[in-house]
Amino acid sequence: MSTFANTLILWQTQHGRHGLPWQGTRDPYAIWIAEIMLQQTQVMTVIPYYQRFLEAFPDIECLAKASIDAVLALWSGLGYYSRGRNLHKAACQMAEYHQGRFPQHAAEIQQLPGIGRSTAAAIAAFAYGERCAILDGNVKRVLTRYFGIIGYPGEKKTEALLWQKAEALLPEENAAQHMATYTQALMDLGATVCTRHQPRCSRCPLQPDCVAFREHRVASLPTPKPRKPLPSKETTFLILIDQDKILLEKRPSPGIWGGLWCLPERQMDNSSQIYCMQFLGMDAALFAELPPLDHTFTHFKLRIYTQLLQIINRPRRKTDHEIWITIDDALQLAIPAPVRKILLKTVFRQQLLAH
Structure with a gap:
C-alpha cells in the first residue's frame, strides 16, 4: 500500500470522524442520500434533514412511491433543490428498471440522475468497497496542496491532473477492505x-511530504477561481390576502426553485395591483410593504421586495398550480428559504389577515 494511503488510513482510525448518522452502514441507499445532501452543504446542517428524510423514506420503494411535493417539502430549506428532484427521479428509475435495487458499480451508479463521477465513487467505495477515486472540493484542496499544483481546480486541465493523482494514490493491497476508511479519511482531512x-x-499526517507546507504556499493554494462580480437582480413578491389565506403558486420545473410553492412574483416595473386585476381577475388594495430581503444564488444576487395586498373580490377558481392556504400550512410545504423567511416575519400580522 502507498505511504499516502496507509498514512491516511491510520490517521482516520485514530483521529477521523466516526459518529455521523450515515457512518457504519453498507446500505447504498442511506449512503446515497447522505452524499447528495452533503454536496455544497455543511455536515451539521445536513444531519437533521438526513434523519427526517430517512424516517419518511427508508428505502428506494418508499421514495419512488412518494410525490415530488412530499420529497421537496422535506428538502425545503436545504437549498439546491435540483438535488431533491434528482433523488426522486433516480428512485423512480431504480424502481422501474433495476427492480428497486441500487446499482453495485460506480460506472452504473453514475448513470443515475444527479450523480457525478466523484459521488458515484464515494457510494461504491462505502457500500461495496470498490477501488475508485473521489474528487470533491475537499479532496481537490488536499491534493492541490500536497502536490503543490498551481491552477484553479475547476479548470479542465487542472482537474484532469488531480484525477490522475487521485487514481494513483488509491490503496492497492486489500483495497476492498480499506476503501471505505481511506475514502472517509480524505473527506475528514479536508473537512477538519x-x-x-x-x-x-501541525495536526496533518501528510505534513512531512506536503509541497505547499514545505514551500510556504498553503495560503495561496488552491488557486482561487477567477472572480467576476455577481450581477444583481430585483423582483417583487406579493402576499395576496383573502380572509386568513394567502396565494401560493407552484414554480415551473426546471428553473430556480423548480417545483416549489412560491409567493406570486412580478418584476419591479409591474404594478402589483394592476397585476391582480388584469391577470387574476380580482381587485386588491395595497396596505403594507415589508423591508427588502437579499438572497444570494451561485450566479447572481437577488433583492426581494414584498407587498401585502388585501383581496377585495376573488373569483372562486382552482388550478393545479395555485393554492390558497394559511401561513401555518404554507410553512409545511416545499417553499424556498426566502419565502419561508418572509412568511415567518408575516406571522405577527395574523390579526391583519382576517380583514
Whole structure:
C-alpha cells in the first residue's frame, strides 16, 4: 500500500470522524442520500434533514412511491433543490428498471440522475468497497496542496491532473477492505484539518511530504477561481390576502426553485395591483410593504421586495398550480428559504389577515 494511503488510513482510525448518522452502514441507499445532501452543504446542517428524510423514506420503494411535493417539502430549506428532484427521479428509475435495487458499480451508479463521477465513487467505495477515486472540493484542496499544483481546480486541465493523482494514490493491497476508511479519511482531512481557511497543518499526517507546507504556499493554494462580480437582480413578491389565506403558486420545473410553492412574483416595473386585476381577475388594495430581503444564488444576487395586498373580490377558481392556504400550512410545504423567511416575519400580522 502507498505511504499516502496507509498514512491516511491510520490517521482516520485514530483521529477521523466516526459518529455521523450515515457512518457504519453498507446500505447504498442511506449512503446515497447522505452524499447528495452533503454536496455544497455543511455536515451539521445536513444531519437533521438526513434523519427526517430517512424516517419518511427508508428505502428506494418508499421514495419512488412518494410525490415530488412530499420529497421537496422535506428538502425545503436545504437549498439546491435540483438535488431533491434528482433523488426522486433516480428512485423512480431504480424502481422501474433495476427492480428497486441500487446499482453495485460506480460506472452504473453514475448513470443515475444527479450523480457525478466523484459521488458515484464515494457510494461504491462505502457500500461495496470498490477501488475508485473521489474528487470533491475537499479532496481537490488536499491534493492541490500536497502536490503543490498551481491552477484553479475547476479548470479542465487542472482537474484532469488531480484525477490522475487521485487514481494513483488509491490503496492497492486489500483495497476492498480499506476503501471505505481511506475514502472517509480524505473527506475528514479536508473537512477538519486541511481546511480552506486557517488549516491545522501541525495536526496533518501528510505534513512531512506536503509541497505547499514545505514551500510556504498553503495560503495561496488552491488557486482561487477567477472572480467576476455577481450581477444583481430585483423582483417583487406579493402576499395576496383573502380572509386568513394567502396565494401560493407552484414554480415551473426546471428553473430556480423548480417545483416549489412560491409567493406570486412580478418584476419591479409591474404594478402589483394592476397585476391582480388584469391577470387574476380580482381587485386588491395595497396596505403594507415589508423591508427588502437579499438572497444570494451561485450566479447572481437577488433583492426581494414584498407587498401585502388585501383581496377585495376573488373569483372562486382552482388550478393545479395555485393554492390558497394559511401561513401555518404554507410553512409545511416545499417553499424556498426566502419565502419561508418572509412568511415567518408575516406571522405577527395574523390579526391583519382576517380583514
